Amino acid sequence: MSDPRGEVVAFPGGGGDPSLVGAIEALLFAAGAPVPVARLLEVLPGRERREVQGALEALGRRYQAPESGLSLEEIAGGWQLRTDARFAEAVGALMGGKTQRLSKAALEVLAIAAYRQPVTRKEIEDLRGVASGAVVRSLLERGLLRVGSRRDEPGRPLEYRTTALFLELFSLGELRDLPTLRERRELD
C-alpha cells in the first residue's frame, strides 16, 4: 500500500503505529482540554516526537471520515478532541442549551485585547469611546483576559492580555491564527 507521494505506508488505514494512535486518542479523550505534544511525550515513555506527530496526523485523518462525530483540532498550543460542528445543535441541546454567550461589548474588548495586546484599560476605553471597566472585569472573571505587567508610563497602568482559555474558546491554535481583516473581507 502506498500513499499519493509514493511512500510506503507502514500501516493500513492511514499510517501511524495503531497502538500509538489509539493511545493518543485515549489520552485526548480523557483530557478534554488541549494537550501539548510535550505532555503527550511525557506520558508515553520511549516514544519520539516524530512518531507522535505521525500518529496525530493519522488520528486526524480518521476523524475526517463522514461517519465521524469528532474532530481533532490544534488548539492553544495543544491537541484537542472536539465534537464536529455538524452536530452542534444536537450536542448543544444535550448540554442543556447553555451556549457561551458573549455580548457585543465583550467581543469588542476581546478583539482589542487580542489584536493589540498588551493593552491598558484606558486604551480599550479610548478605542471604544465608552467606560469598559465592568466588561474587562467580567472577562477577567471568566478567565478570558489576564493581567500582564505594569506599563512603564505615568500612572503605571496594568496591561491586559488574552489567555489560553481565549484561544480555546475561539478555536485558535495560537494568537498568530487570529483572522486578518483581509481574510474577513474575502469571506463577506
Next chain:
Amino acid sequence: MSGAWTIHTQVFDGPLDLLLYLVQKKGLNPRELSMVEIADSYLAYLARMTELHLGLAADYLVMASTLIWLKSLELLPRKPALVEEEDPAEALADQLIAYQEVKAQAAALDALPRLGREQHRREAMEEGEGPLVSPVDAFGLLELYYAMLQRHAEPPPTHQVHGPMPTLEDACREVIGLLDLSGGSAELGWMLRELGAQRERVLGFLGVLEMTRLRWLSLEQRVHLGPVQVSLNLDGDPDYGLLSGAVEEEIA
C-alpha cells in the same frame, strides 16, 4: 421623516457606536464628514432616545458637545492658525476609523467556530491529581466568618469614635500587604484577625471574596471546614480601579 411607528431596536454601545452607525447608514466616508449633517442627525437621535425614555449616559452628551463644537468650526470663519494644529475633525475621523476596525475584528472573532457553540469538548473528569484542592464552598467561608466574629466579639464600647470609614479598596490593599508580608500566602482566619476592628475585618473578608472573584487571589481548603489558605496570584499591584469601577453605562 418621523412617524410614531418608527421602531429602532438597535442598541448602541456608547457614543462612538451610535456615531459610526449614523455615518454608515448615510454611506459617508469618516474622512469627509459634513459636521453640520452628522451633528444634526446625532442630536436628532439623542432626542429620540430621550423621548423613548432610554437613559442617556454622560458619554453621549460629551460627544454631542464635541459635534456641536465641530459644527461651529465648520460654519464660522476661522482665523488662520499661527501654529499648525491637529484638525479636530481629523481626530474624530481617526477615532471612527479605529473603532470601525475594532468592530470588524470583533465580527471576525464572532465568526470563528466557538467552543460551546459550534463545537463542544469533553468536560474535565471529576477525579483530581494529588491532594484534593477543591474550591472553598460558601458555607465553609460563612462558618469561618461567624466563628471569627464570635471569637473576637468586642466588649460593648463606652465611647464610639468613628475614624474615616475604610473603603473596600483600603481593605484590599491591607490584605495584599499582609499576603506580601507572609510571602504570598496566608491563612484567612489569621489575616482577618490581623486586620483589627470588626469593621476592618468585615471589609477584609469582602475584599478577599472580591479579589478571588477577580482571580487576584486563590483560596484553598484541604479539609471540609478546615483552615482556608489565601494565595496571591499577582505580580505587582493590581488594578484597584476594577474593584469599584462604575458599572458600565450602557443604553439597554
